[in-house]
Amino acid sequence: MRAEETIDEEGNVALLLPDGTMRYPLAECRYCHHQQEVRVRVGAKLRRSLAAMECENCGRKGLEVLEEFVTDITWDPPRRLIECEPDELYQDVRGFIKENVDFRFSALYDLCAAWVFHTWFLPYFRATTHLLFVGVTKTGKTRALETLKSLSYRGELGVSLTQAALFRSIDKKKITPFISEYQDLRAEEKVEIDAVIKGGQKRGEIIWRSVITPSKDYDVLTFDPFTAMAIGTQFTVREDIANRCFQIKMEEAVRRVSKFVDYEKAQFLKEQLCYLRFFTPRERIEECMTLADAWLEKEKIWGREYERYLPLLTMFYLCGVPVEKFRELVEYDREHQRETAQKTLDAIIIQELIRLFKEEQSAQLSLGAAARPTIKMSLLHERLVNNEEVAEISPRKLRVLLDHLNITVKRRRDGAYIEDEHLEEKLKFYDKRFALGEFERVERMPELDELIYSHVLDIEAEDRRGALIDLLVKLISERGFAEAEVRSRIEEMIEEGNLILYRDETGEYVKRG
Numbered sequence: 001m002r003a004e005e006t007i008d009e010e011g012n013v014a015l016l017l018p019d020g021t022m023r024y025p026l027a028e029c030r031y032c033h034h035q036q037e038v039r040v041r042v043g044a045k046l047r048r049s050l051a052a053m054e055c056e057n058c059g060r061k062g063l064e065v066l067e068e069f070v071t072d073i074t075w076d077p078p079r080r081l082i083e084c085e086p087d088e089l090y091q092d093v094r095g096f097i098k099e100n101v102d103f104r105f106s107a108l109y110d111l112c113a114a115w116v117f118h119t120w121f122l123p124y125f126r127a128t129t130h131l132l133f134v135g136v137t138k139t140g141k142t143r144a145l146e147t148l149k150s151l152s153y154r155g156e157l158g159v160s161l162t163q164a165a166l167f168r169s170i171d172k173k174k175i176t177p178f179i180s181e182y183q184d185l186r187a188e189e190k191v192e193i194d195a196v197i198k199g200g201q202k203r204g205e206i207i208w209r210s211v212i213t214p215s216k217d218y219d220v221l222t223f224d225p226f227t228a229m230a231i232g233t234q235f236t237v238r239e240d241i242a243n244r245c246f247q248i249k250m251e252e253a254v255r256r257v258s259k260f261v262d263y264e265k266a267q268f269l270k271e272q273l274c275y276l277r278f279f280t281p282r283e284r285i286e287e288c289m290t291l292a293d294a295w296l297e298k299e300k301i302w303g304r305e306y307e308r309y310l311p312l313l314t315m316f317y318l319c320g321v322p323v324e325k326f327r328e329l330v331e332y333d334r335e336h337q338r339e340t341a342q343k344t345l346d347a348i349i350i351q352e353l354i355r356l357f358k359e360e361q362s363a364q365l366s367l368g369a370a371a372r373p374t375i376k377m378s379l380l381h382e383r384l385v386n387n388e389e390v391a392e393i394s395p396r397k398l399r400v401l402l403d404h405l406n407i408t409v410k411r412r413r414d415g416a417y418i419e420d421e422h423l424e425e426k427l428k429f430y431d432k433r434f435a436l437g438e439f440e441r442v443e444r445m446p447e448l449d450e451l452i453y454s455h456v457l458d459i460e461a462e463d464r465r466g467a468l469i470d471l472l473v474k475l476i477s478e479r480g481f482a483e484a485e486v487r488s489r490i491e492e493m494i495e496e497g498n499l500i501l502y503r504d505e506t507g508e509y510v511k512r513g
Helices: 044-050 086-098 107-118 141-151 163-173 188-197 263-279 283-298 303-319 322-342 345-366 377-385 395-404 423-433 438-460 469-477 485-495
Strands: 004-007 013-016 025-027 035-037 064-067 130-134 156-158 176-178 207-212 220-223 230-233 245-249 409-412 415-418 498-503 508-511
Touching: 004 263, 004 377, 013 130, 086 107, 086 141, 086 303, 107 141, 107 263, 107 303, 107 322, 130 141, 141 156, 141 176, 141 263, 163 176, 163 188, 163 220, 188 207, 220 508, 230 345, 245 303, 245 322, 263 303, 283 303, 303 322, 322 345, 345 377, 345 395, 345 423, 345 438, 377 395, 377 415, 395 409, 423 438, 438 469, 438 485, 438 508, 469 485, 485 498, 485 508
Parallel strands: 130 230, 130 245, 156 176, 176 230
Antiparallel strands: 004 013, 025 035, 025 064, 207 220, 409 415, 498 508
C-alpha cells in the first residue's frame, strides 16, 4: 500500500506514508510541466481547485492532477501509524467491540473483529463478506453498526442514500458502507442496496446505470461495487440477499455496555490497523489464505459459503485465533441461513404446494387412480391467503412466483391448474433446498402408520378401550420417531377416521377405525 489519504491540522488533504510522515499530493503545471505539492481543502472539487492554483515555477495558473486522490473525506482517517502485532491488536479490537455491543453468542465478537481486519485487507481478496444485523427495536443494531464503522477502513454510516452517491462512494472513494434501518428504505433505495450486496460480494462484477448528460443525451456509466458492507434491519430479507451475508441475530442487551462509542480509542486502534495494512507482507496474507482454503476444503465447504468464509478465516489465521471458534461460527451461520430460507415466500409457497400435492396424491391412491396429481391454483392461493406468515399475495403474483420456481401452470376452462410432469421431483428439490423436511416426513409415514396400527391391534386384543395414547407414543418413540411426530400423526389419523378416540377417567385411548 503506497499511501493513505488523511487530513492535516488545517483541514487540507494529505497523504499518510508508510514511514509515518505526511506529504501533500502532487500536481503538474499544464504549461511548464513543473511538479509540486498542492494543498486542497477537504470537500473541495479537485480539478477546479487545481485549475485556480499558480505554478511555483512559471507563475501561471492551471495545475493538473498528477496523482489521483480523494478530497471528499467523510470518514475519520488515521493521522499517524502505530506499530503493533496482529494477535495483540485483534484482542484489543475484540475487546472494544465487546465494550460497546452485547452479543448472546460470544463467538460473534470474533466474527466482528475478523471482519473489521478484513476491511483493511480487502484488496487481497476476490470475494468479501457482508454482515446483516437482524432484530427488533432496541436490540443494539445501530450501536453494532456504529461500533464497527468506527474501526473499519473508511467506514461510513447512513440511513438514507441516493443511487449516485452510493455507487460513486464505493467505486471512487472505496468506502465501507454501513446501512441502518434497511426495512424503512424506499423500494427504489432497497433495489440499489440489493444491487451492491449482490454485485459487491465478488470482485469483477460491474453495475451499469444510464444517466442524462448535460447535452440531454443518454450515457452509460459503470461502477465497481466490490466492498464489504454491514446492514441493520428489523425483518429478514430475501433469500438471495441473505445468503450473501453473515446474519447476526440481535437481542436486547442483558449486560451493561458503554453509553457512547469512544471514538478516540477507536482512532487509536485504526492507526494500528493502518500500520498492519502498510506493513503486513503480501506473502503472509497469501500464506494465511492458503491455510484457510485447506481448512474449508477439508470441511467440504464450497460455493457461496466458501466465498463468505475465506476472508474471515484468513484473518483468524493472521491473528492466531483458534480455528475451533470459526467452526462455531459456521454452525451459527448455517442455522440462521436455514431459518431465513424457511421464512421466505418461496419456501412458504413450496410448503403449501407439497401439502396439497400429498393430499391430491392420497385421494388418487384411495380411488385407485394412477394419474399425475394436478392442483388448482385457486386452492393454493386460498391456502396462502389464510397463512399468517404471508402478508399479501395476489393470484397474478403467485403465478409469477411459480414461474420463477420453474413450476408449470396451465389454463383450463374452469381455471388455472399446476400441471407439471416433473412436479414431484421439483418439490423434493425445493423441500431439501429450503430445509422444510416435508418429504422426509412423508417417506417415514407409511412405516409410522404401520407401527401405530400394529401396536393398537396388539393392545386392543387385551383391552377393548384400545391403546392409551401416552403409552402408545412412548412405545413408538423408542423405535426412532420423535414423540411430537408420533402424537401429531395419531391426531391426523383420528381426524381421517382411521383411528377412533375413546376417553374415560383414566385417559385417552385409540382403537382402529
